[in-house]
Amino acid sequence: MAGLVGAKRSAVVETVFGIRSAEKGTITIDGEQVSISSPNDAMAHGMAFLTEDRKETGCFLQLNILENMQIAVLTQKYVKAGFVQEEAVRKVCEEMKDILRIKTPDFHEAIENLSGGNQQKVLIARWLLTKPRILILDEPTRGIDVGAKAEIHRLVSSLAAEGVAIIMVSSEMPEVLGMSDRVMVMHEGRVTGFLNRDEADQVSVMDLAAR
Amino acid sequence: MKSDAVAQPGQEASGPIKKRRFPQEFNIFLVLIGIAALFEILGWIFQGQSFLFNTQRLTIIILQVSVIGIIAVGVTQVIITAGIDLSSGSVVAMTAMIAASFAQVGDWPRAVYPGLTDLPFIVPLLVGLGIGALAGVINGALISYTLIPAFIATLGMMVTARGVAKWYTKGQPVSMLTEDFTVIGSGIWPVVIFLGVAFVFHIALRYTRYGKNTYAIGANPQAARVSGINVGRHLVKVYAIAGLLAGLAGLVTVARAQTAQAGMGMMYELDAIAAAVIGGTSLAGGRGSILGTVIGTVILGVMLSGFTFLRVDAYYQEIIKGMIIVAAVVVDQYRQRRNKKA
Numbered sequence: 001m002a003g004l005v006g007a008k009r010s011a012v013v014e015t016v017f018g019i020r021s022a023e024k025g026t027i028t029i030d031g032e033q034v035s036i037s038s039p040n041d042a043m044a045h046g047m048a049f050l051t052e053d054r055k056e057t058g059c060f061l062q063l064n065i066l067e068n069m070q071i072a073v074l075t076q077k078y079v080k081a082g083f084v085q086e087e088a089v090r091k092v093c094e095e096m097k098d099i100l101r102i103k104t105p106d107f108h109e110a111i112e113n114l115s116g117g118n119q120q121k122v123l124i125a126r127w128l129l130t131k132p133r134i135l136i137l138d139e140p141t142r143g144i145d146v147g148a149k150a151e152i153h154r155l156v157s158s159l160a161a162e163g164v165a166i167i168m169v170s171s172e173m174p175e176v177l178g179m180s181d182r183v184m185v186m187h188e189g190r191v192t193g194f195l196n197r198d199e200a201d202q203v204s205v206m207d208l209a210a211r
Numbered sequence: 212m213k214s215d216a217v218a219q220p221g222q223e224a225s226g227p228i229k230k231r232r233f234p235q236e237f238n239i240f241l242v243l244i245g246i247a248a249l250f251e252i253l254g255w256i257f258q259g260q261s262f263l264f265n266t267q268r269l270t271i272i273i274l275q276v277s278v279i280g281i282i283a284v285g286v287t288q289v290i291i292t293a294g295i296d297l298s299s300g301s302v303v304a305m306t307a308m309i310a311a312s313f314a315q316v317g318d319w320p321r322a323v324y325p326g327l328t329d330l331p332f333i334v335p336l337l338v339g340l341g342i343g344a345l346a347g348v349i350n351g352a353l354i355s356y357t358l359i360p361a362f363i364a365t366l367g368m369m370v371t372a373r374g375v376a377k378w379y380t381k382g383q384p385v386s387m388l389t390e391d392f393t394v395i396g397s398g399i400w401p402v403v404i405f406l407g408v409a410f411v412f413h414i415a416l417r418y419t420r421y422g423k424n425t426y427a428i429g430a431n432p433q434a435a436r437v438s439g440i441n442v443g444r445h446l447v448k449v450y451a452i453a454g455l456l457a458g459l460a461g462l463v464t465v466a467r468a469q470t471a472q473a474g475m476g477m478m479y480e481l482d483a484i485a486a487a488v489i490g491g492t493s494l495a496g497g498r499g500s501i502l503g504t505v506i507g508t509v510i511l512g513v514m515l516s517g518f519t520f521l522r523v524d525a526y527y528q529e530i531i532k533g534m535i536i537v538a539a540v541v542v543d544q545y546r547q548r549r550n551k552k553a
Contacts, residue, residue: 019437043439057437060430062497071427074420075439082419126438 001169002176003186003209009169010052012186013136016167017042017049029134043075046133050123050140052169054116058123061112065104068111068122069093073129096125101151117148124152128159135159137168141175153179173202185209235491239506246510250517262520270399276512277405278303278467280505281460282483283490284405284412285347285453287504290487291416292429292449293496294354294361298368299457299483302346303476304376306461310339311385311471319387323380332391336462343458344451346372351450355443369480376473386470396466404463406505408456413501425449429496485532486511489539495547 001009014020016027018036026033029045036042042049051057060068070078070089078089093107100121104114111119120140127135137156141149156179160166170176176183183195185208193208247263254262263269282299289296312323314335322328346368353364394400416422424445427435436442460479465471490507492499514535518528 017437038441039437040439040441049437051434051437057431057433060427060434060497062430062493063426067423067426071423071435071440072438074423079420082421084418084420084423086418 001167001184001186002171002173002205005171006188007186007209008189009186010138011189013049013138013167013169014051017047017136019049040075043072043130046131047136048072048127048130048132048134049136050120050127050138052138052142054119054123054143059111059119061110063111064108065097065102065111065114065122066090066093066107069096069125069129072126076130092129093125096129100125100128100155115145115148117144117151120144120148120152124155132164134165134167137166139169139171141170141172173205176205177201187211236500236503236506239489239491239503239510243506243510243513246517247513250513250520253517253521257521262517268516268520270402272512272516273402273405273509274399275515276482276486276508277401278460278464279479279482279486279511280405280508281401281408281463282457282479283486283504283508284408284501285456286480286483287487287490287492287499287501288412288416288425288449289361289453290429290484290492290494291425291496291499292446293432293494294446294450295365295484295494296350296450296453296457297362297365297480298346298350298372299453299460300476300479300481301369301372301376302343302454302457303461303464303479304473305346305372305379306339306342306458307465307471307475308376308379308385308473309342310335310458310462311388311465312379313338314388314392315385316387316389322387323385329389332389332394335392336395339458339462340455341458343461344455346457347451347454348447350454351447354450355446373473376475379473382473384470384472388466388469393466393469396463396468401463401467404459405508408459409501409505412452416501421445421448426497429498431497481536482511485536485539488536488543491543493543493547494540495543 001013003009011020015022016036018038018041021037027036028034034045036045039049055061060071070084070093073092074084074089078085090107097104097107102118102121102125104118111122114122124140140156141152144152153175156166156168168175168179170179177200180200181197183200183205185192185195185205187209192211195204195208250262254260282303286296286299313327313330314332315322315324315328317328319328350361350365350368353359353367354361357364395404416425424435424440427438427440428442428445432442461476464475468475486507487499487504488494488507489510490499490503490505492503514532515528518531
């Protein structure tokens with residue numbers, strides 16, 4: 001999803017994930033209309049949502065890496081009679097940490113001591129643990145270093161190849177053009193157009209974004 | 212089965228968690244040792260006798276704060292969610308009054324319910340716990356669904372519950388309680404109940420989803436919601452538990468006093484909050500532990516006994532207690548700022 005700042009792209013994806021309540025419209029997954037009124041509902045339909053603002057709506061800054069990573073999947077799995085199955089959840093978190101190459105000596109380090117890129121990877125890990133069918137990424141590479149950015153791009157591509165549907169909001173033209181199969185362009189709260197990969201270029205996207 | 216589930220994660224988690232969690236509680240423990248040692252030295256200087264090496268005093272130290280401790284276990288969980296509960300003391304009084312009215316002996320002509328006397332002790336017990344939990348559910352629902360600040364919602368409950376306690380018998384005390392009932396306040400029972408409750412919720416906070424969600428909500432409520440936690444429903448649970456424990460504290464208080472009065476539990480909420488904060492629970496939310504609160508409660512008990520032992524005037528005791536609470540919060544603020552810099 002492309003558009004200038006203020007195009008209300010975040011508002012759209014937040015509504016889809018049930019964070020905001022919809023005024024009108026329907027959500028359809030695999031041809032089936034679903035009703036989503038909370039993030040919990042959205043997760044039950046296989047959705048995951050990496051929010052734009054890491055500090056405000058992503059990280060639990062006082063908590064450690066493990067606690068940050070496991071929180072979403074615990075709403076669905078790895079809990080028996082209320083007790084967290086520490087060993088099992090720890091194992092999958094360790095695996096995810098290796099896959100995403102999160103650089104930290106210790107799982108029990110507070111997340112606020114990590115770099116922006118590594119924080120973002122922990123949050124991505126949080127969502128990947130829930131094995132989503134639909135992954136929404138709101139500005140996933142904003143404010144992180146170049147290396148982590150490239151890694152996230154690679155990861156997103158490989159997830160898409162595995163069949164995960166990815167909705168990515170981005171303000172960076174190269175990212176939009178390089179990653180998308182289809183681009184939805186918005187301007188001040190309205191959808192101004194859809195472009196397929198072969199139609200999308202800098203000029204066509206900017207044209208719709210400024211309309 | 213149950214004990215397996217408890218023991219297993221315990222062994223697994225004790226190693227790595229130690230690194231981050233151990234030091235803070237250890238520091239609080241050192242403070243406790245320091246305060247006790249100070250009273251020991253002052254005891255020898257001013258009273259010519261030992262403060263600590265006196266079995267009777269050691270028992271009293273814990274006994275007199277076990278009611279506060281029971282409340283503090285609930286309040287700690289509320290504070291971890293970045294909330295506050297000011298209603299505990301009044302809920303103690305309300306519970307005490309109502310529960311006592313179902314625990315009166317038959318040969319007492321002025322019973323509240325003359326037809327309902329000599330009931331088995333389980334009746335007042337369940338009534339008391341139910342009243343406490345109900346008050347907590349109301350607190351939690353107000354906070355979650357009307358979005359008023361916890362401070363206001365529980366302040367309202369504080370005034371209301373005190374009112375109910377007075378209205379219930381038009382200010383008359385409720386006495387002549389059955390022996391079966393008063394046993395929970397006798398001897399060492401309050402201490403056993405306090406430590407039992409502390410153990411249960413220590414496990415709950417550390418090893419259950421309830422606990423993980425409690426910390427997550429305190430650390431960042433928006434992120435908790437986005438992560439699929441039903442924040443509103445969880446807060447109702449937390450406040451209900453705090454209310455339930457205040458109710459339990461009310462039962463222990465009235466069983467120990469053998470008479471219920473509407474003025475019971477005055478300012479207990481502040482002592483409980485103090486115990487939690489002294490024990491390292493952060494008023495900003497997301498940080499704290501039951502173990503810390505237990506140590507914080509014992510610190511309060513030691514100070515109370517120590518002042519009495521040194522024959523410090525009761526007025527000075529309150530003044531000093533107030534300053535210590537403020538000091539504990541200042542230390543917490545300082546710790547948070549230092550953590551941010553690191």
